[in-house]
Amino acid sequence: MTRWLEGDQIEQDVAISSRIRVARNIKDYIFPLYLSLEDSDKLTNDVLHTVKEEFRGNNFRFYRISDLTQTERLAYVEEHLISPGLIQKIDKSSFLVRDDEKATIMINEEDHIRIQTLIPGLNLSEAWELCSEIDDKLESRLNFAYDSELGYLTACPTNVGTGLRASVMVHLPCVTMTGNINALIESLRKVGLTVRGIYGEGTEAIGNLYQISNQTTLGDTEEELIDKLNKIIYQVVTKERNTRKYLKEKKGIEIEDKVYRSYGILKNSRLMSSQEAMKHLSNVKLAYDMGFIANKGLKDIFKLMVDIKPAKIQMSSNMELTKEEEYKIRAQIIRDYLSDMEG
Amino acid sequence: MTRWLEGDQIEQDVAISSRIRVARNIKDYIFPLYLSLEDSDKLTNDVLHTVKEEFRGNNFRFYRISDLTQTERLAYVEEHLISPGLIQKIDKSSFLVRDDEKATIMINEEDHIRIQTLIPGLNLSEAWELCSEIDDKLESRLNFAYDSELGYLTACPTNVGTGLRASVMVHLPCVTMTGNINALIESLRKVGLTVRGIYGEGTEAIGNLYQISNQTTLGDTEEELIDKLNKIIYQVVTKERNTRKYLKEKKGIEIEDKVYRSYGILKNSRLMSSQEAMKHLSNVKLAYDMGFIANKGLKDIFKLMVDIKPAKIQMSSNMELTKEEEYKIRAQIIRDYLSDMEG
Numbered sequence: 111m112t113r114w115l116e117g118d119q120i121e122q123d124v125a126i127s128s129r130i131r132v133a134r135n136i137k138d139y140i141f142p143l144y145l146s147l148e149d150s151d152k153l154t155n156d157v158l159h160t161v162k163e164e165f166r167g168n169n170f171r172f173y174r175i176s177d178l179t180q181t182e183r184l185a186y187v188e189e190h191l192i193s194p195g196l197i198q199k200i201d202k203s204s205f206l207v208r209d210d211e212k213a214t215i216m217i218n219e220e221d222h223i224r225i226q227t228l229i230p231g232l233n234l235s236e237a238w239e240l241c242s243e244i245d246d247k248l249e250s251r252l253n254f255a256y257d258s259e260l261g262y263l264t265a266c267p268t269n270v271g272t273g274l275r276a277s278v279m280v281h282l283p284c285v286t287m288t289g290n291i292n293a294l295i296e297s298l299r300k301v302g303l304t305v306r307g308i309y310g311e312g313t314e315a316i317g318n319l320y321q322i323s324n325q326t327t328l329g330d331t332e333e334e335l336i337d338k339l340n341k342i343i344y345q346v347v348t349k350e351r352n353t354r355k356y357l358k359e360k361k362g363i364e365i366e367d368k369v370y371r372s373y374g375i376l377k378n379s380r381l382m383s384s385q386e387a388m389k390h391l392s393n394v395k396l397a398y399d400m401g402f403i404a405n406k407g408l409k410d411i412f413k414l415m416v417d418i419k420p421a422k423i424q425m426s427s428n429m430e431l432t433k434e435e436e437y438k439i440r441a442q443i444i445r446d447y448l449s450d451m452e453g
Numbered sequence: 454m455t456r457w458l459e460g461d462q463i464e465q466d467v468a469i470s471s472r473i474r475v476a477r478n479i480k481d482y483i484f485p486l487y488l489s490l491e492d493s494d495k496l497t498n499d500v501l502h503t504v505k506e507e508f509r510g511n512n513f514r515f516y517r518i519s520d521l522t523q524t525e526r527l528a529y530v531e532e533h534l535i536s537p538g539l540i541q542k543i544d545k546s547s548f549l550v551r552d553d554e555k556a557t558i559m560i561n562e563e564d565h566i567r568i569q570t571l572i573p574g575l576n577l578s579e580a581w582e583l584c585s586e587i588d589d590k591l592e593s594r595l596n597f598a599y600d601s602e603l604g605y606l607t608a609c610p611t612n613v614g615t616g617l618r619a620s621v622m623v624h625l626p627c628v629t630m631t632g633n634i635n636a637l638i639e640s641l642r643k644v645g646l647t648v649r650g651i652y653g654e655g656t657e658a659i660g661n662l663y664q665i666s667n668q669t670t671l672g673d674t675e676e677e678l679i680d681k682l683n684k685i686i687y688q689v690v691t692k693e694r695n696t697r698k699y700l701k702e703k704k705g706i707e708i709e710d711k712v713y714r715s716y717g718i719l720k721n722s723r724l725m726s727s728q729e730a731m732k733h734l735s736n737v738k739l740a741y742d743m744g745f746i747a748n749k750g751l752k753d754i755f756k757l758m759v760d761i762k763p764a765k766i767q768m769s770s771n772m773e774l775t776k777e778e779e780y781k782i783r784a785q786i787i788r789d790y791l792s793d794m795e796g
Contacts, residue, residue, distance in 0.1 A: 363781060367723035374721030380710035438706060 112189050112416045114211035119231030123399040124347040126279040126319065126412050127190070130237040130336075131226040132245055133264045133273035135255040141265040142202060142218040150202040154217050156252060161206055161215065164247040170206040170215070175199075184421030190228060195219050213240055215248075220265045221273075223248065232343060234276055234336045242332070261328065272332050277323030278343045279308060281412075283396045284353040286318045294349065295320075302326055303342060317388035317415060322346065354400055369397035377448050381434065382441040384420055391415050391444075407451030414447050455532050455759045457554035462574030466742040467690040469622040469662065469755050470533070473580040473679075474569040475588055476607045476616035478598040484608040485545060485561040493545035497560050499595060504549055504558065507590035513549040513558070518542075527764030533571060538562050556587055563608045564616075566591065575686060577619055577679045585675070604671065615675050620666030621686045622651060624755075626739045627696040629661045637692065638663075645669055646685060660731035660758060665689065697743055712740035720791050724777065725784040727763055734758050734787075750794030757790050 115127070139145060139153050161170055175183060175197055183197040186205075191214050196203050202218040216224040225248070227241040248254075255263040261271040269275075285291050295305045302325045307315025322343060324335050357365050372393035376382075391411055398408035416422070418440045424431055426439060458470070482488060482496050504513055518526060518540055526540040529548075534557050539546050545561040559567040568591070570584040591597075598606040604614040612618075628634050638648045645668045650658025665686060667678050700708050715736035719725075734754055741751035759765065761783045767774055769782060 363723055363777065367784070370721040370723055371718050374717030374719075375714050376717075378713040378717030378720075380706055380713055434706065441710070 112211070112413055113209075114189075114191070114228045115230045115410065115413050115416075116210075117230055119233075121232040121344075121347050122230065122409070124280055124282070124350045125232035125343065126230070126281055128229045128232055128234045128237045129190070129226065129277045129279070130234065130241040131224050131275050132241060133221040133262065133269045133275075134223040134225070134245070134248070134252075135263060135265070136222050137253045137255045139222060142199070142220065142222060143265065145202060145218065147201060150218055153222060154204055157215065157217055157223065157248070158206075160248055160251040163251065169209045171209070172204065172206050174204040176201060181421050181424045185419070185425050188419035188421050189416055191226075192216055193219055193224070193226075213244055215244065221269070223252075232278060232340075232347070234278065234340050234343075238276070238332065238336050269327050271326075271328030272330070272335060274327055274332050274335060275323055276336050276339050277321050278339065279319055279321050280343065280346055280350070281318055281392065281395060281399075282315075282320055282346070282350050283318040283392055284357050285350050286315065287357065288353055290349075290353065291315075291320075294346070298322060298342065298346075301338075301342060303339065316385055317392040319388075319392070354396075358400060365396075365400070366402050369393045369400075369402055373397060373403060373448075376444050378445070379441045381437040382418075382444060383437055384418065384440065387418050387440060387444060388415060391418075405451055407448075414444065418443055455554070455756055456552075457532075457534070457571045458573045458753065458756050458759075459553075460573055462576075464575040464687075464690050465573065465752070467623055467625070467693045468575035468686065469573070469624055471572045471575055471577045471580045472533070472569065472620045472622070473577065473584040474567050474618050475584060476564040476605065476612045476618075477566040477568070477588070477591070477595075478606060478608070479565050480596045480598045482565060485542070485563065485565060486608065488545060488561065490544060493561055496565060497545075497547055500558065500560055500566065500591070501549075503591055503594040506594065512552045514552070515547065515549050517547040519544060524764050524767045528762070528768050531762035531764050532759055534569075535559055536562055536567070536569075556583055558587065558591075564612070566595075575621060575683075575690070577621065577683050577686075581619070581675065581679050612670050614669075614671030615673070615678060617670055617675050617678060618666055619679050619682050620664050621682065622662055622664050623686070623689055623693070624660075624662055624735065624738060624742075625658075625689070625693050626661040626735055627700050628693050629658070630700070631696055633692075633696070634658075634663075637689070641665060641685065641689075644685065646682065659728055660735040662731075662735070697739075701743060708739075708743070709745050712736045712743075712745055716740060716746060716791075719787050721788070722784045724780040725761075725787060726780055727761065727783065730761050730783060730787060731758060734761075748794055750790075757787065761786055 135141065136153060136156065139149055145153070158172060186192045187194050187197060191207055191211060192205050193216065196205060196216050196219045204217045206215040212228055214226045216226065225241050225244050227237045229237040257263055262273040264270050264273050282291060285294055298305050304323050304325050306321050308317065308319035308321055324339050372390035376390045376394060391414060394403070394408060395411045397403040398405065398411065420436060423436050423439050431439070478484065479496060479499065482492055488496070501515060529535045530537050530540060534550055534554060535548050536559065539548060539559050539562045547560045549558040555571055557569045559569065568584055568587050570580045572580040600606055605616040607613050607616050625634060628637055641648050647666050647668050649664050651660070651662040651664055667682050715733035719733045719737060734757060737746070737751060738754045740746040741748065741754065763779060766779050766782050774782070
């Protein structure tokens with residue numbers, strides 16, 4: 111799993127992943143919230159038929175949310191393949207995921223169709239290309255609700271227009287450490303972007319991971335929105351890099367101490383909560399990106415961050431795990447991963 | 454340095470060291486506090502002459518406190534070779550330390566002469582034998598103040614009689630962890646023993662190390678005092694061992710997690726305070742004694758506890774160290790020690 115993280119990555123010392131999603135609705139059906147189960151089945155079949163016809167070369171796996179266990183649902187959310195919103199209403203929603211996991215088509219989330227593409231590193235253009243291609247293919251057979259003045263119509267007015275949300279997940283441990291993160295978030299908000307911590311509440315970011323995305327979907331073309339976000343992300347990347355350089359110069363030994371302690375804890379602990387693991391893995395990623403620990407295996411530490419999420423751990427067992435068992439398995443997975451890397 | 458820790462050790466999973474000291478005064482001189490510098494020199498020469506005559510085979514090194522730097526003085530205290538009291542009045546006090554460091558003769562501490570013997574592990578009888586032998590030799594040439602009713606006379610009434618203090622340093626991480634330490638201290642007090650944390654304030658023990666010693670010096674013979682202390686220490690040792698067994702059974706994974714984390718931090722940190730080091734080294738000693746980490750080199754971890762004390766670290770450098778430099782050197786010493794052990 112978490113196959114979408116494979117491949118070349120651009121600016122991966124700061125940018126973890128680039129994501130595009132577009133919201134689309136089919137004219138002949140009412141929005142998902144009020145859609146009957148019968149119509150939902152009909153709509154789902156329409157989408158499945160389209161995918162079957164249009165993507166003969168590509169393999170998409172299809173899952174109905176109601177067919178999955180709650181643990182499986184959460185694991186897909188943890189892998190960023192589907193949105194938390196999709197598993198709220200289990201009777202109508204389903205999704206298709208491409209074999210390389212870089213594209214997902216969600217059916218009956220807030221909108222009838224949400225196409226999501228995920229590319230590792232900073233690569234919004236590739237994500238957009240892929241998303242746009244899938245969108246075009248679906249639109250060739252499905253009658254999308256579109257207004258010539260407003261653009262694509264969506265269940266929530268905030269998505270009307272392009273229906274597009276572009277976002278980049280960034281790792282900002284040093285900007286966070288120096289306390290400059292709040293000013294950064296504020297300045298990003300002023301240019302119309304949203305910043306939220308990944309997995310955390312509000313802006314509190316677990317693992318120093320932040321998702322930066324466009325707020326508005328109306329008024330600009332898709333390319334303009336993406337280009338604007340891309341430029342700003344490069345500024346954020348530069349800010350984090352400069353802060354790392356500054357800290358390495360001014361507080362090198364303190365940072366080195368901090369990241370090596372995290373490394374030592376991860377390599378030795380026998381019980382590990384998800385939240386604590388994220389904190390230490392963030393430090394270990396920083397250790398690699400700042401050149402403190404040269405181990406090549408640390409390049410892909412974000413994969414490990416995904417693999418040690420609660421539902422993913424639960425999936426490795428046939429029995430309902432207690433917290434202690436979950437913590438024990440997580441600590442073991444991390445130790446094995448880090449010792450394999452060294453071996 | 455810290456040579457006194459070498460040799461066979463009894464009950465060393467809990468008992469670190471056994472110490473005997475006797476207080477003696479010479480009839481012809483007033484107590485050290487009011488002793489003139491001239492008389493102090495005379496008394497010192499009397500002792501030196503006696504040692505020279507009586508211990509022809511054994512080498513004692515002689516140090517005047519006034520000839521030592523403050524860092525050197527503190528390092529001798531950290532090694533437990535001299536008492537903190539000896540370096541308070543630098544003009545009159547001096548000491549002789551035997552080459553194997555198992556015996557020290559302090560001159561003009563609170564009393565004219567304090568003989569101290571230190572044996573690793575639980576071995577009060579050997580400590581007493583050695584102390585008694587030195588005492589006899591000194592007494593053969595020096596006229597000790599002695600009252601046929603009271604016994605040896607001392608500057609402080611609490612030492613009158615045998616002038617003897619016997620103490621054992623014990624490592625009680627599990628009794629401390631379970632919170633039973635306060636009840637234990639209380640019960641030891643009731644049978645006339647004193648318990649204090651080593652290096653800590655009051656009963657707060659840094660590194661879970663406690664010194665248990667006799668309170669009274671009057672009424673019993675030396676052998677009775679020592680025998681009584683010895684029996685009680687065995688009870689304390691048993692209590693700590695039983696608590697370890699209990700915790701291993703009931704909370705094995707939590708203890709394992711705790712001690713391995715300390716091990717990981719010690720093997721990786723780049724900055725380390727003395728107090729934090731003691732906490733983790735205590736856990737690592739426990740890890741060895743409970744069989745979690747089999748590394749033989751951990752058997753002598755208490756030596757490392759002594760070697761990373763502030764003055765000992767300072768002595769490794771020619772310049773006055775900043776706190777950060779001290780912390781850096783300490784972290785390095787610990788990493789080197791632990792990686793040497795593994796290699």
